[in-house]
Amino acid sequence: MNLLKLFSESYPNRVFISVLLGAISGILYSGLIPFVLMSIESPTPGLQLAEVPHARYGLLEVANYKLAALFFLACTFILIMRSLSEILLQRVATDVARKLRVSFYDKISRTPLYAIEKMGSSKLVASVNLDVPRIVNGARALPLLLINLVTLVGMLGFLVYLNGEVFKMVMIAIAFGILAYQVPMYFGNKLLTRSREYRDAIQEGVNGLLSGAKELKLDAQKRAYFHQDALLSNEKNILKNEKAAQSVLISTINFGDLICFFVIGALCFIFVNYHSISNSELVAVIMALLYVTGPIAVLLNALPQMMMATISYKKFNTLLNELPEEEIDYQISEVPSWQTLRFDNVEFAYPSDQDEAGFAVGPIDLTLKRGEIVFIVGSNGSGKSTLSKLLTLHYQAVGGHIYFDDAALNNANIESYRQGISAIYSNYYLFAKILKDLDDATMELIQHYLKLLHLDHKVTIEDGYFSTVSLSDGQRKRLALLVAFLEDKQVYLFDEWAADQDPIFKEVFYKRILPSLKAKQKLVIAITHDDKYFDLADRVIVMEGGKVVEQTSYTQYFDKLQLNQSAKNDFLAEVGA
Known part of the structure; x- marks a missing residue:
């Protein structure tokens, strides 16, 4: 009972x-x-x-x-x-049902x-x-x-x-x-328990059906296999177990x-x-x-x-x-103004999965300053995303220390320092409501940004809600950028933000938005492959195998790119490719 x-x-x-x-x-x-x-x-x-x-x-x-x-x-x-x-x-x-849901929200x-x-x-x-x-x-x-x-x-x-x-x-x-x-x-009871497990698999399958709709439409064989393996087989098992269970009951x-x-x-x-x-x-x-x-x-x-x-x-x-729980103090307190974010021998490792060790990043030594633009580059799996989540304090280091000026990051202040960071990741979520109080000054600022981002003909604000978020990927990211502007944080991180933008907005992003944030003494971090705009960065951080292999100025990085391209061309000429 x-x-x-x-x-x-x-x-x-x-x-x-x-x-x-x-x-x-x-x-x-x-x-x-x-x-x-x-x-x-x-x-x-x-x-x-x-x-x-x-x-x-x-x-x-x-x-x-x-x-x-x-x-x-x-x-x-x-x-x-x-x-x-x-x-x-x-x-x-x-009341208990509400309590269960609230405990679920708090736990997440x-x-x-x-x-x-x-x-x-x-x-x-x-x-x-x-x-x-x-x-x-x-x-x-x-x-x-x-x-x-x-x-x-x-x-x-x-x-x-x-x-x-x-x-x-x-x-x-x-x-x-x-x-x-x-x-x-x-x-x-056993049959119903088994059916409940299959329902989890069905939920995962439905998620794949919706999220992978583009890929499935391009391959009939893949679509048929997915339907059979992820959906129909689980539906069959649910049907079989629930029919048997209901017959018995x-x-x-x-x-x-x-x-x-x-x-x-x-x-x-x-x-x-x-x-x-x-x-x-x-x-x-x-x-x-x-x-x-x-x-x-x-x-x-x-x-x-x-x-x-x-x-x-x-x-x-x-x-x-x-689900584990972050053992941190969620009470927000005022933190001292800072100018430098420093990583001292910082390490992070994903928990191991059975006998396989989790991917690890570090040790990393890094110093970033407000009022500079930093680009992070590297191949897939190099650790860019993990480093970015360490920089935005989503992940907690398992080794080393992070400092804001001379103040060490710890469980007592991490939540407070998070409040000064804004991030737009490649898999960002755009909330339909602007989650802050909107006074007249803020509404004027929103209208200014809507015009700047060419969204004023698509989106209006109604009772704090966007009139629509059913937009193209590029427009949704511009709307997310508007929200980030309103937050006015000390650190801005952009994960391939310009990847979905047309050439005009790439120019606006790299040549107007990033420099304007820099001018406001923001620390601007961008994960990007747009080497056309690398000359705008104060520094380029190169990741490889979970480590920072070099921190260079744009000129040094560009020279190396040119040398690598020259070596590649020489090799291709030599083999007759």
Whole structure:
């Protein structure tokens, strides 16, 4: 009962009151049968009435009016208490669901970037969209489960009062029924768990279908293989497991619904041949057994829902526990003004994957200054992106030290220093809303930048939202640049920003935007392959094999490029290429 534990730990008082009201309503509910039996011929001497008084209320004549008043009063109390119990626990369920989602948001916010990148978004999105609703649905079954469980216990107590031998037979039948019920339910649970795993794979496949749409459209064979391997095979497995699980669950639930009638049949056709029981007792027992069919049906029908909720709750917790947490102080404090960002023997290594060591960068010694433009170049896999994420403090160094002037970066101040950095990565995300307060001065600045970036005819600002973000890649990056301008940070990092721009905006970016940021004493870092504009950089940092192989001025780097090109041409001429 992990869900009840979750509720109790989250809102103990409300859960206690809800359970108490549910228990009282269940006890009263189980007491309705004795009231009914007392209104007719009583099956036991203890319930025998000497006379049946009548009373007239207008046109209605009520027999045994005192007992009738108690009966209807009990029904009213059951209605009120049962409703309050369910409403209270439903509200707790809603609050717990919100608490789960908020814990998910907080956990993601505190998870190191490399861990999120490694896990991927598919599992995370599937968990919050699939597991949390299932947990809530399971929670909604809890009130009925508790109320009907108490009702069942009350009715079994009434059976003890009526006939001890009948009670023993009923308990043996229930024990057998539980065993016969739990065995197939165990296998159904296994099938549902397996189906949940395949749903993660489907989520990953859908992500590939959307993100890789361009590639799939260009290769029918690749598309067919992807559909079969990533989508259809997983759909087939889900279908197979869920059909089998539902078949088992439905058959088992129907068996559970008929347990009471099997017991009634055994009582009427077998039990009476071996034990003496009066007709009045037999009628009372049958009424009690018929009465508990409802609670038993509710309990059995709620179990699959509870099983799925338990599976999702375990999956949700397992996923969150797999995510490490940055052990840093998230309290923002003012940091001293600085001019120099320095790497002293800095190292970073991705966590190893089973027996394979993770990619490592460093040791790196590097000094960058505000008011300069730095280009980072290197081949694919050279460590450019990792270095850039160390520079923007997304990754925390595992060795060496980072200094802002003479202040060492540590867990107490890293979050504060992050606030002075803006970055537009190649896989950036453009938020539809400008996440800051917009006063008149800021709105004027936005209009200025929209015109400068030739977006004023495409985009307007409405209640802080962009009118559209459905733009070309180049236009989206210009819009991201506008947001970066509004942030007015000390460090700006651009990862191949100009790759999607036409020649005019490449010129604007390199010859106007970067120099203007430099003039404002910003530290400007650009990962780029546009060697046509390398003369604008104060320095060029060359990465190779996870290390900085050289830091040169543009002139030195350009001379080396020319020499390498000359050597390449000589070699090609020599081999006759």
